[in-house]
Amino acid sequence: MYFCLYHRHLLELLKQTAVHGESNSALIIGPRGSGKTALLNRALKDLREMKQVKENLLEVHLNGLLQTNDKVALKEITRQLHLENVVGDKVFGSFAENLVFLLEALRKGDRTSSCPVLFVLDEFDLFVHHKNQTLLYNLFDISQSAQTPVTVIGLTCRQDILELLEKRVKSRFSHRRIYLMNSFAFKQYLRIFKEQLSLPAAFPDKIFAQKWNSNIQLLSEDKTVQDVLQNLFHYSKDLRSLHFLLMLALSNVTVRHPLITASDLQEASKQYRMDSKANIVHGLTVLEICLIIAMKHLNEVYEGEPFNFQMVYNEFQKFIQRKAHCMYNFEKPVVMKAFEHLLQLELVKPIERPSVRSQREYLLMELLLDNNQIMDALQAYPNCPTDVKQWAASSLSWL
Amino acid sequence: MPILEHPAYPPATLLCLESLVPCRESQVSMLLSIFGERQQLSFPSIFIYGHTSSGKTYVMKTLLNTLQLPHVFVNCVECFTSRLLLEEILIQLQNGSETKQASPVPCDTFNDFVRLFKQALVSQNLQDQTVYVVLDRAEQLREMEANVLPAFLRLQELTDRNVTVILLSEIVWEMFRPNTGCFEPFILYFPDYSIGHLQKILSQNHPPEYSADFYSAYINILLGVFYMVCRDLKELQHLAALNFSKYCEPVVRREAKERDTRKLWKNIEPHLKKAMQTVYLREISSSQWERLQCEEEPGQIKGLSAHTHVELPYYSKFLLIAAYLASYNPVRTDKRFFLKHHGKIKKTNFMKKHEKTSNHLLGPKPFPLDRLLAILYSIVDNRVAPTANIFSQITSLVTLQLLSVVGNNDQLDGPRYKCTVSLDFIRAIARTVNFDIIKYLYDFL
Numbered sequence: 036m037y038f039c040l041y042h043r044h045l046l047e048l049l050k051q052t053a054v055h056g057e058s059n060s061a062l063i064i065g066p067r068g069s070g071k072t073a074l075l076n077r078a079l080k081d082l083r084e085m086k087q088v089k090e091n092l093l094e095v096h097l098n099g100l101l102q103t104n105d106k107v108a109l110k111e112i113t114r115q116l117h118l119e120n121v122v123g124d125k126v127f128g129s130f131a132e133n134l135v136f137l138l139e140a141l142r143k144g145d146r147t148s149s150c151p152v153l154f155v156l157d158e159f160d161l162f163v164h165h166k167n168q169t170l171l172y173n174l175f176d177i178s179q180s181a182q183t184p185v186t187v188i189g190l191t192c193r194q195d196i197l198e199l200l201e202k203r204v205k206s207r208f209s210h211r212r213i214y215l216m217n218s219f220a221f222k223q224y225l226r227i228f229k230e231q232l233s234l235p236a237a238f239p240d241k242i243f244a245q246k247w248n249s250n251i252q253l254l255s256e257d258k259t260v261q262d263v264l265q266n267l268f269h270y271s272k273d274l275r276s277l278h279f280l281l282m283l284a285l286s287n288v289t290v291r292h293p294l295i296t297a298s299d300l301q302e303a304s305k306q307y308r309m310d311s312k313a314n315i316v317h318g319l320t321v322l323e324i325c326l327i328i329a330m331k332h333l334n335e336v337y338e339g340e341p342f343n344f345q346m347v348y349n350e351f352q353k354f355i356q357r358k359a360h361c362m363y364n365f366e367k368p369v370v371m372k373a374f375e376h377l378l379q380l381e382l383v384k385p386i387e388r389p390s391v392r393s394q395r396e397y398l399l400m401e402l403l404l405d406n407n408q409i410m411d412a413l414q415a416y417p418n419c420p421t422d423v424k425q426w427a428a429s430s431l432s433w434l
Numbered sequence: 435m436p437i438l439e440h441p442a443y444p445p446a447t448l449l450c451l452e453s454l455v456p457c458r459e460s461q462v463s464m465l466l467s468i469f470g471e472r473q474q475l476s477f478p479s480i481f482i483y484g485h486t487s488s489g490k491t492y493v494m495k496t497l498l499n500t501l502q503l504p505h506v507f508v509n510c511v512e513c514f515t516s517r518l519l520l521e522e523i524l525i526q527l528q529n530g531s532e533t534k535q536a537s538p539v540p541c542d543t544f545n546d547f548v549r550l551f552k553q554a555l556v557s558q559n560l561q562d563q564t565v566y567v568v569l570d571r572a573e574q575l576r577e578m579e580a581n582v583l584p585a586f587l588r589l590q591e592l593t594d595r596n597v598t599v600i601l602l603s604e605i606v607w608e609m610f611r612p613n614t615g616c617f618e619p620f621i622l623y624f625p626d627y628s629i630g631h632l633q634k635i636l637s638q639n640h641p642p643e644y645s646a647d648f649y650s651a652y653i654n655i656l657l658g659v660f661y662m663v664c665r666d667l668k669e670l671q672h673l674a675a676l677n678f679s680k681y682c683e684p685v686v687r688r689e690a691k692e693r694d695t696r697k698l699w700k701n702i703e704p705h706l707k708k709a710m711q712t713v714y715l716r717e718i719s720s721s722q723w724e725r726l727q728c729e730e731e732p733g734q735i736k737g738l739s740a741h742t743h744v745e746l747p748y749y750s751k752f753l754l755i756a757a758y759l760a761s762y763n764p765v766r767t768d769k770r771f772f773l774k775h776h777g778k779i780k781k782t783n784f785m786k787k788h789e790k791t792s793n794h795l796l797g798p799k800p801f802p803l804d805r806l807l808a809i810l811y812s813i814v815d816n817r818v819a820p821t822a823n824i825f826s827q828i829t830s831l832v833t834l835q836l837l838s839v840v841g842n843n844d845q846l847d848g849p850r851y852k853c854t855v856s857l858d859f860i861r862a863i864a865r866t867v868n869f870d871i872i873k874y875l876y877d878f879l
Contacts, residue, residue, distance in 0.1 A: 111545060
């Protein structure tokens with residue numbers, strides 16, 4: 036794979052601790068879906084298969100989403116090192132004492148060497164928000180002092196992670212960073228596409244596998260498919276989005292339709308890139324559409340200043356009285372109910388929190404759709420009355 | 435020809451499923467292909483969004499129950515804290531095959547949840563099948579702790595087991611995404627029902643005494659009245675059920691035959707229009723509505739809003755009127771309205787251009803107590819002494835929420851109030867005391 040270099044680097048680092056007993060720390064930084072966990076898992080798999088490491092390495096996997104404060108983290112470390120019995124009911128004065136006790140307990144019988152411990156901290160940027168960054172400070176501290184061979188590997192999506200560390204924590208960190216930046220070009224992306232879709236050699240039905248793989252080869256040379264992939268590549272390089280697209284395309288594969296076609300991929304691309312807000316607007320009632328158009332006009336005339344229900348109702352009344360022939364003049368409570376439905380769908384959002392003191396009609400709101408979205412959605416809206424369409428298109432509200 | 439096909443499930447079950455989910459076949463077949471076979475890993479998380487009553491919860495429940503896939507179904511509005519949510523999931527998992535209620539397992543943090551979840555899977559022998567965790571009204575997850583939503587999206591990775599989390603919501607995914615990103619779920623859209631679909635689904639509920647055509651004609655009329663205002667399937671079903679007996683009345687009384695569409699239409703149309711003002715707005719309850727239909731003469735329908743028209747004592751009415759004037763008239767115009775010898779007020783060009791500053795669009799403004807009393811004295815004919823009686827009436831108006839207090843109680847220059855009644859309400863009140871309020875309002879000059 037394309038990150039062989041990083042893999043070798045990381046493996047070296049881990050070997051240093053596991054085999055030679057040195058302490059280390061490193062951070063793997065990269066945007067979501069760039070392969071950080073995959074890289075680490077691959078390196079760990081190779082490490083565990085090494086002869087010298089076989090029984091020797093202890094792993095502790097922590098995740099910022101699960102261990103939301105340092106106390107929980109410490110309990111988890113105790114649990115993963117299987118030291119609950121050893122700790123028992125002891126009460127420690129500080130975090131550092133506790134951690135040192137745990138690591139002491141790992142020393143082998145002759146007390147001269149100790150089992151190397153690997154700490155993997157996933158979602159590293161969440162640990163930074165704990166109080167005083169105690170866990171990080173202590174882990175990095177131990178990795179600097181030569182008592183127990185410890186490696187701390189953090190995985191994070193934040194590029195500015197170093198600025199979030201406190202000074203004392205930062206100074207104990209070795210500043211070793213591995214950046215995974217999805218830095219491949221389109222040709223490689225195309226190759227990955229082929230690899231992901233091809234069936235492995237171990238597939239039971241060899242004839243079908245061959246037919247399938249040659250179809251994939253044809254697809255990767257097809258211009259429309261390349262356009263689809265190019266579109267996706269420009270939007271997001273990470274492989275997760277590619278997986279979603281392929282998944283959508285593969286869901287069309289049935290016994291009757293055994294091979295993917297270019298049109299499957301085009302359909303999938305269209306579905307992947309749907310504007311979700313436009314979909315919601317598609318399902319609104321005519322009354323709600325009128326309210327949205329009234330809000331659009333208010334935004335145009337008053338240049339985006341917030342409005343309240345009373346103003347929207349006023350605009351709507353003006354439309355009904357002057358232009359509408361097909362819209363019945365609905366009562367205010369009915370219009371209010373439609374407006375509240377828009378609030379519920381979060382197409383309109385209040386600027387301040389609603390309180391008991393203020394009346395609902397006068398609460399200031401803003402519209403979370405922009406003009407283009409509204410006009411596009413109206414084009415797609417089924418059976419839209421012509422008056423409403425014309426009112427939307429008119430830019431002056433008093434015509 | 436059956437639309438749903440999948441090698442893992444028997445075709446009879448799929449046919450049964452198809453009949454239960456009309457107009458949603460393509461979404462169900464997409465879900466089936468994503469779920470795959472029982473033991474295969476599926477997407478770690480799926481996000482399904484669509485309008486109110488577009489069948490998300492119903493289709494999900496029907497699909498999981500018909501195919502008998504192991505699942506846990508939780509509503510996030512019911513379990514509004516993370517603790518309730520996590521405990522509910524564990525309880526439902528443990529209940530699985532037993533009939534007796536399992537004792538609630540205390541589960542505070544997501545860390546404990548992951549551990550207990552793995553244990554529960556082992557105890558229920560579910561390690562080889564995909565377990566589905568369905569979270570309905572998932573937008574409430576955003577209100578809980580920040581780690582709950584991202585952790586659920588990655589539950590498969592965190593527990594290292596075959597589990598898929600399905601989130602159902604009306605709100606689009608863009609409003610959910612946390613700041614630093616998260617594991618993006620597979621997003622599926624449930625399109626809204628078109629008018630044809632609504633017709634098809636509503637017509638399925640026809641009572642056996644009448645023909646399907648008769649009921650379809652009724653649904654047609656109902657949709658004609660309500661479609662512009664409401665496309666919500668549940669509301670329409672409710673309205674259809676409530677009004678059908680009235681629709682059948684002419685046929686029952688032998689005044690018209692089933693095919694006399696014009697007579698039936700004339701009979702039902704005013705009724706439906708009334709329903710829009712009352713039952714649709716929940717002004718009166720459904721049982722009141724049904725009782726009303728049985729009465730021979732149309733009685734007085736007292737909706738919920740009618741209860742806000744309380745009968746006030748004489749001076750309270752004037753206090754309320756004075757408060758309304760104080761809220762909606764700018765201070766500088768008081769001289770013109772309430773003094774005997776006043777000058778003219780010119781509406782400046784600035785005011786004319788910015789119609790938005792009409793106070794009736796912006797809402798009531800707060801005013802001090804002194805101004806209220808000053809206006810009160812000038813609009814009431816006979817002399818009013820500032821007794822404690824008057825002040826206690828002001829307090830009772832505040833309790834009735836016709837006035838509201840603005841600011842802190844311990845303000846040194848006296849309390850400030852705001853009038854929170856609507857124009858129609860105050861006009862009705864003013865009419866009862868023969869006071870022409872429109873003459874005194876600045877916006878109607």
